[in-house]
Amino acid sequence: MAKKNNEATPEGAPARGDWRHYEPIQLSPILTHALEAFYEHGFHGTTVRDIARRVGVTVPALYYHHENKEAVLVALLETATNDVIWRASAAAEEGGDGPRTRLANVIEAVVLHMTHRVRLAALDSELRYLQPDNRRHYAATRKKLEKLLDEIIEDGVRRGVFAVTLPAETARALLGMCQAIATWYHDGGPLRPEEIAERYVDIALTTVGARGLPARSDLEHPGGASSIG
């Protein structure tokens, strides 16, 4: 799985700030057409034959590249998960040591992913049809995102920047709030991804009890902050 240079993985081009930058996603023709088909008709509503027809290849040619339809879905989920994880991680890192900026950045990154990559993000609802092994793998990967948010929130609470009684539940709720965007967002809607992201950052900061102070503020470092790793 290493050294693919045509996917938006961490090995791709994750220079600082790049997490805000979106190009049309680089996928093989098979994955590109499969993604469109799954978006329109769902995983179960799409046959291998449908995908092959869209690509303009034979079914055996498709099987040469992917073991079966589930393997196609897995490849797309892999791309989706890698995309959101590297962007969210880069966004958190760019936020430095400040919980407020880190949280704002991560929410922005997740919302930008949910909108700019809405077709990939919408695959989420197909997760439960995966075979148990594959499902567990993605559940674990997605858990990373929840854990990243949870750690930022707990850090903010420890440092008195956030007022949250249930950090883990709040992390999950915030993520759910962002993931639900993929159920209503569509290209060409009234709001651009950046506008939606700005609003969700505002809502998220209120949710952790941190609103009213500028999101990217240095005020949030009270003293030496020696307790945080």
Added chain:
Amino acid sequence: MAKKNNEATPEGAPARGDWRHYEPIQLSPILTHALEAFYEHGFHGTTVRDIARRVGVTVPALYYHHENKEAVLVALLETATNDVIWRASAAAEEGGDGPRTRLANVIEAVVLHMTHRVRLAALDSELRYLQPDNRRHYAATRKKLEKLLDEIIEDGVRRGVFAVTLPAETARALLGMCQAIATWYHDGGPLRPEEIAERYVDIALTTVGARGLPARSDLEHPGGASSIG
């Protein structure tokens, strides 16, 4: 559609407080088995033949009751939507004139629906495969729930009980947060529906900037409150 006494509709048994009460949902055998099949394999992953086999009837017998597979999904979505709408409306009404209690009640009602009725709630992700007419119908019905939340939040902001800059977006975000529960909740998980509801009420009250005061408080009626309908 009037006078069905075997569905959880407003005509059913919506006495005060009943919105917190859940019995096994009353569905015809066809709808019961279709719901299980859709939950396990998705709408597109289920054939009319699968449903007939589960019920133990012939395919023509099934077509006698439902025009096609989409009509079965529509009947289930109708039940799901009616269930959550009447419960949320009753919960809001029971909250009287207080935005905080009304919001807490509605969030509690929606979360209880998402958990106690997780199979119905999970049908949400099948909505986008409906024919345009049916899709528009459900989008409009679900919009009612968003509007209910939005009105409560705007009322709270007007009365100085909530601190929210984006009421409509916050309503949608809170609803998304609750709807996402259906993607991870399963019967027999570590938390009971009532415990999850309690936590989400807490998070929602923080999100509207209303936490710190008791959820069911009379403190939230400052003076005569003449401006609210």
